[in-house]
Amino acid sequence: MGQEHEIVKLVYEAKDSMERADALIYQYMPFIRSETAKFLKRVPIDGHDDELSIAMIAFHEAIRGYSRLRGAFFKYAAMVIRSRLLDYQRREQRHSHVLSLDMPDENGDGVLGDTVADKRVHSEEMIAREATRSEIEELTKQIASFGVSLTDVAENCPRQQRTMEACRKAIGFAKANPTLIDELVTTKRLPITRLAEGSGVERKTLERHRKYLVTLLLIYSNGYEIIRGHLQHLWKGGNGQ
Template identity: 60%
Template sequence: MKEERDFIRQVKSAREDMQEADELIRTYMPFIKAETAKFLRRPVTEGQDDELSIAMIAFHEAICGYSPARGGFLKYASMLIGSRLIDYHRKEQRHRKAISLETPLGEEEDKSLGETLSDGKDHSEEMTVREATRKEIEELTAQMKDFGVSLTDVAENCPKQERTLGACRKALNYAKEHPEILEELLRTKRLPGTKLCKGSGVERKTMERHRKYMVALLLIHTNGYEIIRGHIKQVMKGVTER
């Protein structure tokens, strides 16, 4: 526990001092390389693989954006590195695809390759995103288990009415603005319902009825569940736009 506290202090210090941030990156370069190699599914070659630079930037981003409410730092950094590498590959694939599709088929051929294709989908990108999503769901499922909540519970406990979904969004926003709520959830493994209701103005009955859904919703915002969080954001956005 003391080592963990010391490490968190080290991360906070690195956030305010670029020299200490560089030192922390150098210390954890084996971890950064391992995460990059895991993504590439092959050893990393320094000076050749741009992905390693992306991973180092993501690690520094993790230093700047970390708080204990997000869970373990290295787990958070791992998720952030994976997310940024996925983003990088998406952009690279779109760029390569744009170049190849605009290339003429021959000197005397008017049509480009893109005009001859009936299916322009990038299946490798779909597979990458699908694998990353599967990994996030597995990690979230394992974390929720510590709170006595399963994916089935969340599905069954999900609000069916827009008004109730809006109330849950209101409670979520309050928790995001008050990290101590998320920290208490992680520390006690219990939803701080009374504080959430009092602070957000959501009825206690609504909070109790959708307790398991709220636990999952808050957990998603305590770690690097970037893909799942993006999906939730779109769902919540849809509620406010109606």
Template identity: 60%
Template sequence: MKLDVHRLLAEINEAKKDPRACDRLIEQYMPFIRSETAKFLKRDPSPEDDELSIAMFAFYEAIRSYSPIKGAFLKFAALQIRSRLIDNYRKERRHQGQVSLDAPIGSEDDGLTLMDTVQDESRPFEELGVREATRQEIAHLTAQMEEFGVKLTDVADNAPQQQRTLAACQKAVCYARNNKDVLDEFLRTKRVPLTRLAEGAGVEKKTLERHRRYLVAVLLVCTNGYEIMRGHIMQVLKGGEAS
């Protein structure tokens, strides 16, 4: 029993550092996650249920935030899952008064639904094309980030949380975008020119140091070859404040 506990703790610690280990641990505990979801739904969850996805995400949150002083991991994770599912239920309840697009129209024999009568403004084929192009850009970006020793999960962990910090980083990115030699130096040396960015943008060098990996990702997006992603974060690249 003690060995199991120690093994679980070791796996959790490893999962905190390595996303692949985290995925493995989640896969390993899928029966537990299903069971907790079933307790909430009072039925077996299907793989398409959003509740199951949210329960898995809650389990991931539990892995990230767990420490031994919080008690047994599984109890902690169960509480986390239940809380998340309740939050989601309350959030979804706000939309209960709305009519479903799948609601039948006329007699049920006709088999027509509301969705059949609504004009679909989306262009699925175009969207699929854009999505594919975006996917390629992201794959390219991820590969290029590997050269800098940075992963997307690292960027997510290292991204600024406070508005003031985010504004300082965006200021530095704008400065780099307006000074091509800075970007060239960045690509050539594969190091973020923190001193130049700090001096040129007038921000604290220490602030930029703390978010170096985030700057790597955004500065790479600013270089040529990432048109779609640049379009997505145009607000930043124009030098505007993040909303």
């Protein structure tokens, strides 16, 4: 009982912070591993089995979704993990007709992967990925100077379609008026009033998603071409600019 109280306290503390949840997961890795093992009916291998990662994200969900009313935390977490793994397994079954590259080939003297011609150029891909990575690191650094982390942005990201539309409108307005973005970069303050007036979006909506807007506007400041290229869908729907 005393232990249960302790874990409940920890879980409630970890609800608001992904970092704390991360630490909690590290602490309870053996539990997650054992739940995964129960599901797979074998010991999962670190860095190889996707199921383990999925069990971890399920543990995150359990931390978020837990409430004292739901009984003991570990029972609840075990249930969430199991159902998440089951979901994953069902999804994978849809692709079960896909052959594995690791399967032995017809002759039995190699794996299937060796016989497939790889059209992609690995070296170029590696270079592109490296470039993307440096861009992302740059962005992470820049938003850190605004006191924002990518995890924060993920938390702060609009979920409703309508809110997303509103944010998109605001970003579109800022894109058309680069002075706003310049102002953001120099003053490190989001010109919410002008954004709201210019785009016709309610000030409250913008304030609520401040971190998200800051990040997106920074992406549209300068550099970050790769990320910007990735966001091609952003303007396809709605009010494409």
